[in-house]
Amino acid sequence: MEKAPSKSTSIVPENIEQLEALLNQYKDFINEPSNELIFSTDDYGFVPDLFKASKTTYGTTEVIYGLWDTNLAAATTTGNYWPVEWKKIFTANLILQNLSKVKGSAEEKAEIEAECHFIRAYSYFQLVNIYCLPFTQETKSELGLPIKQTTVFTEDMQRVSLEQTYAFIESDLKHALMAKRPFLKTNGLNRSWRSSTAAVNSFAARYYLSLNDYNNAQKYAQKSLDEYSELRNYNTNMSFSVQPYKVTIFNPQATQVDLFFPYTHDQPTMAQDRFGFGETYYFRVMVNNDWKYWPSQELLALYDKAYDLRYKFHIVEDYSYDQGRATNPPYSYPGYIFFYRSDLPSGPSVSEMILTKAECQVRLGDFSGGILTVNQLRAARMSVGAPQNVINLSANSSAEALTKVLEERRREMPFVHRWLDIRRFNNNSDASDDVVVKRTFYPFNANTILGSETPINYTLEKNSRRYAFPLPNADIISSNGALKQNKY
Template identity: 25%
Template sequence: MKNIKYIALTVICFVAITACDREEYLDIQPKNVIVPETLADFRLLLDNTALSFFDGGLVDGFQKTHTISQFFSDDIRLSPALAAAFFNQDTDIRAYLFDPTIYNASQDDTDFNAYYSQIYAANVILDGLESAEGSMSEKNVLEAEAKLHRAYAYFNLVNLYATHYNSATASSDLGVPIREGVALTGLDLIRASVQEVYDLVLSEIQFGIQILPDTQPQDLIFRPSKAAAYGLLAKVYLYQGHYEEALVAVNNALSLKNDLRDINTDETSFSDPSLRVVPFVLDNPQVVWYKTVGFFLQNAPTDALINLYEDGDVRRQWYADLRPNIADLDGVYYGARYFQGGASGLNTPELYLIQAEVNARLGNIQSANDALNTLRSNRFTPETYTPISITDQTELLQFVKEERRRESGGSIDRLFDIKRYNLLDNDNISVTHTFGDQTVTLPPNSQNFVLPIGLKYIQINPEIIQNPRD
């Protein structure tokens, strides 16, 4: 893999939102700073990555995604013993207990920070491209990449810190601030509506589709591609409930990138032969667009998740019994999928599952079954695999939802799925967490499924309205 140079950018951490004092920040004279000016500089900034031992992939820069949403889901469980063994932060525990205030006034929300850092970096690139010398074709590619990274950041922000997209109320529902330009003063950080954020995301994606290459080489999968743009477009339309548009987009994505890995061939752990190890990201043909949670995630799945796996499903081997290694843990399993590639961008299994879901919702029963069987034929031992053939539309859609959990158990997207299933399908999913002697439940459509915005940011920018809590 190529060594990728770092560019230090003075204001990469979106100081307009996180600095303790805006004017005070402007007095700082940073050292050893390279301000990007050339197309080569902008390329280096877009490729600002580093090799990580823990996930076998690329972290930092535009690759970093969020982690906190996993603690709101019904896929993982936490206890005092687990928290101590897995070095969970106090913010993780507060999130797990649905505390109205996850981050106190002195704490940074690292997920909020990461996405707005990426947005600001994209703005720097887009602003600088106007005056940079170079070919228009190269400028267009850099612009398309910056916009797709920005779209991904806004899409996740609006799903973390706002209610799920509802066509009837999206124009008035509070979304997230849209950070325009690179100025550090005179900023308007009033929250845009959910509709405005989605409109921006869709516009950015459509631009990328016109410009980007079909796919990227395996060693450059952190760069956006047309397949990634179509995949993200399908996901956005799915979340909006625009299923016909989502089907067109996901079919386009899969026409460009459709590799699946037979996980029967995955290596087993040297310390536990019963544990299947997810390949390093750069060796995983399923990755469409690489992003990562950025570090070694250790989680114990719930019994409800583990019980979804059928006999012969090799995905069950992504989880290992840790009781022989950690004292005082009862029935704990650890997800190996996070050890070598907690890829949280886009991958082909998710595309097949989107294809299955939208076909099921549209009544295309055979097409939905076909998409599921394409995926599942690579997930079971040969002697136990039987193709499914579900003819009832309601039963089929429920099966797709369960398959999403089986394929991506413990993922950062489960919270988003709960929100959309409850809103769009009236699934009435509640989440109950127990930690020590505390047991808390989020009822369906609770306002607390929406993350609170960090107090630190609201104190600095009082125009940012806090999310209501139950």
């Protein structure tokens, strides 16, 4: 006990099964608790009247990240996303470092090696899209990330350029694409907690779309869909929880209200509940530990409330009575729910690939084909009782088709992809999809929201440097200056 444990004194893996066991610990990989992604976009609603009704509907975490306060975000000591993906990168590097030393066949080792390159590329992609500026010819020399390929403490912590960071991600991605592993099922569930050819192809589609490389994005999206393309039909395979959730409001007398959660809420800790949804190629979840996804009015307005079954099963009316405690007097505001109250699927999925393919078709000149593609998704999401001209989108021009496809993307994957989408929209050659995010909310400081003051306007301009969230000050200090903070 007199000798402190360290990376260098840990138990060294001896066989391939031990490395497989590390990769099978899916709980070590699936969670993405990024306040930066959850609160920062126009999908998340900042509603002054909701806060006025109940001070528990928003906290300082929401406003620091949702109103893009770089000084307070850098000083935050708990809950930032920065260390989460570095831990996954460390695990991938640990396995790569020991792979040649353990017993196992060359084929097994090649598969694990490819999977670790995939994990590392995926985590770097997450980090670069939160803590670095969007990649363009104008920004390519800006700060990227440290390149970590070992578990050694003394490895260089200096941030390389954005161009070098993306080259490193693409190199890992190409290595991962070399492996051929079918999209398997285990005990009736898609084995989406592990890598597969379909998983890597779907991530490649996401990667190239982020760079506005529509040819490659469409190519890899199609490869994924060719291997697996099953959608959950919301008409036949969705339901509400077994028991409505009951809350009491005072209006002024006590009145009981039932909240209806989608079936995925029933068993929040059961893997079967999540993997069983069946659409994900590689399972990841965005995690909001505050349990509050308040959809903005702009997002809510995109849904057909009569026929869109995503509104029926994911928009929970009166959610503010539960998580907002806005019950006396009552103030009703809906919340967005998918897996339990906290988790939204964020890994590459069938629906994402359909939307990626459709968008690329439109942007590359085949707007009629793009509309046909997106309607494959709508057939599984819209009520069969809707008129056909409601179920199926139509367009008379490429511009109209692009608007409709991007609106469908936002309806299908709110919160999860919006930050990445805004970044790429604002840096492509098409000005029609540019987004300036605007809020009206109360002033605040590090400790509290100043609800007694008049709400003010907040704006995230198109080319703002705040599209790169700050690194934690604590990590910059502990690096002895090796890590450099973003400039604002």
